[in-house]
Amino acid sequence: MKIPEQSPLGAEGLARRAVLRGAVIGAVAAAPVPFARRLTGGRQADPPDDSLKSSSPQAVSAGCTSLPLVDGAEFPIGLFWPPHPFATTIERYGQMREAGFTFLITGNYVDDTAILNQSLSIADQVGLKVLVSSDPDVQNFSQRFTISDDRSVPMSITTADARKLATDALNRYRRFGSFAGFSLGDEPAADRFPSLAKAFAVAREVAPDFTPYSNLWPGEGEGYRSFVRQFVDTVHPPMLSFDRYPLLASGEDAQYFANWAIIRSEGLRANIPTWTFIQSVEYNNHRFPTAAELLWQINMSLAYGCKGIQYFTYWQPDPARGEGFGRALTTLDGTLTPLYSAAKTVNTTWLSQVGVELKPLVSELAVHANETPPAGATGFTPDAYLSGTSGSPVVLGRFRTTDAAARTRWLLVANRQHGASATTTVTLNQSTVTRVSLFDPATRAYTAQPDHTRIATTLAPGAAALYRLDA
Known part of the structure; x- marks a missing residue:
């Protein structure tokens, strides 16, 4: 199997998830967006084309029967950076399910249609849901190109092209019970919001019974609040997801709660659930979490109203990703670490149960x-x-x-x-x-x-x- 080459990442200091996202973008990807740990402002984006203006979040939700992961009683417990293609097996997926995970976001070189079909087929057998992020057609209509019917826009595709790509991707995966929807862009910059809004609108039009998803980078202050609000009001996502990893080598991230406070208030304002990623890997300037630190991140998030917990990462990223990634729930060769046992305990004896209680509440x-x-x-x-x-x-x-x-x-x-x-x-x-x-x-x-x-x-x-x- 040919593994796609990693696309160049450009400037140093990208977000951790952006580094891993580079594994699936491919050589024709648009230039990556530098990550700003201290975001002080966001550019105002041009509004989407009238042909694909999204309705309000409430109207979008009302038009759907039931979105996987977002709706229903089960509390979503997800993971990013699943086993690589050679470890995409019943045994490995069974380990994830036994640890209480309910869904995964594809990545770690699981990024061509053959291995994606294998991943979904195995997920069917063990009872996991899958958000597909690394399908080439999904990447094309959501991230690599700008959706515009103005043919003078560089690196653009038409709305009809986007619908065709989304339909082709849907037809590949809709037969799997594990298919939950498409991840349409990780940590997008504000100037990508108009095109991302069109990608979300296309996904809702083509696949109304499946979940469109995107995750935001961290930040704090009024500039970041404006950035989050612009994302919500432009893209109209079914949930508001972000990542921030507070367990530093030097101590605790002092701005962790400031970030959560903004996400919480903007989610309440838009009447959409909030999700987060918790730190479950060691990397540059970030320590390997203890069992208590894993539990702490989960409970701090629940106290702030979180309706979906995601782990970053499950499998240890390989050295080619950079950033000094170390142990996660597995090591690079797939050996389960003590954090796997800790996650299994908290997921199966606390989070899944208390999550069901809190998920429908405001x-x-x-x-x-x-x-x-x-x-x-x-x-x-x-x-x-x-x-x-x-x-x-x-x-x-x-x-x-x-x-x-x-x-x-x-x-x-x-x-x-x-x-x-x-x-x-x-x-x-x-x-x-x-x-x-x-x-x-x-x-x-x-x-x-x-x-x-x-x-x-x-x-x-x-x-x-x-x-x-x-x-």
Whole structure:
């Protein structure tokens, strides 16, 4: 099998996912976009052609029967950089499913139609879903070329061409039950949003029952907020996904929560779910996560309202990718690392269960208690449900149903620390809260607590507990 050559990546300092994305772009790809860790502003993009203007996110969602991964009860737990073609086997895909993963995004040289068909066929057998990102036709209509009916635009294809490419790709994969949709662009620059919006519109038109997907790079500040808002309002994605990897060799990324706060608020504004990538690989200036650090990233994300967790990476990227990639859930030769066991435990005994509880709920509150809030984060203040806190630092995520008039709430109490246990008390407003119940992931049931005036909990490093507050 011929493995496509890696396309030149140009400037140093690309995002980690952009580095790996280069493996599937190919020689005719458009020039890559330099990554800015501290994005200070975004260019205003020209609006899409009238022929492919997208409707509002609500209207798009209403027009779909049910989108894989986004809709349904199951909480999506995904991975990027799956096994390479020589390891695309029942055994290897079975290991991913046994570890609690529900879907994968193609990559790691699984990038021609033959091996993609093999990947989907095996995913069918083990019960995984697949977002196809590396199909040549998908790459062409979503990333390599600009969709424009103005033939003077360089490196462009017409809307009809894009429909043909999308239809051809769909016809190759729709027969597989594992096929979930197309990944249409990783970490796109703002000047790509108009063409990406057309790619999303084409995908929704041609494949309305499948999920179009794109993931954003990280950032913070008002410039980044403008960038995220421009993406949401131009592209109208069914979810808002981003990546940020906070476990640095020198400590914790000080802007991690500022990034999450923007993603959370923009997802709520657009009424779309938010997804994230968690760090599950070591690379330049980023350490190999411990089991507690893996759990911590997941619970911090859940407290901020996350509706889909994705791992970066599953398989260790090869040295040709650069960036000093080390161990992930596997080593380069496929040996399972301790992080595989940690991921299997958290995915199968906590995340899949608590995720089902939180997925249909609306994030109402994400605050830091018993600490000075990190940059961009919000500190705790008493309200109608919570009257006070004491003890160790925690992040409190509170949720409600989609019925804003309903008074029942859910409260996730997440240990802010991944290196120490937390003993914390949350005092409840007695005039509002009449009963407190603790969620047990083993039985997927809530157990009423004897005291409805407060929550007193001790949490392991990185751990969390979910409570239902009847009012």
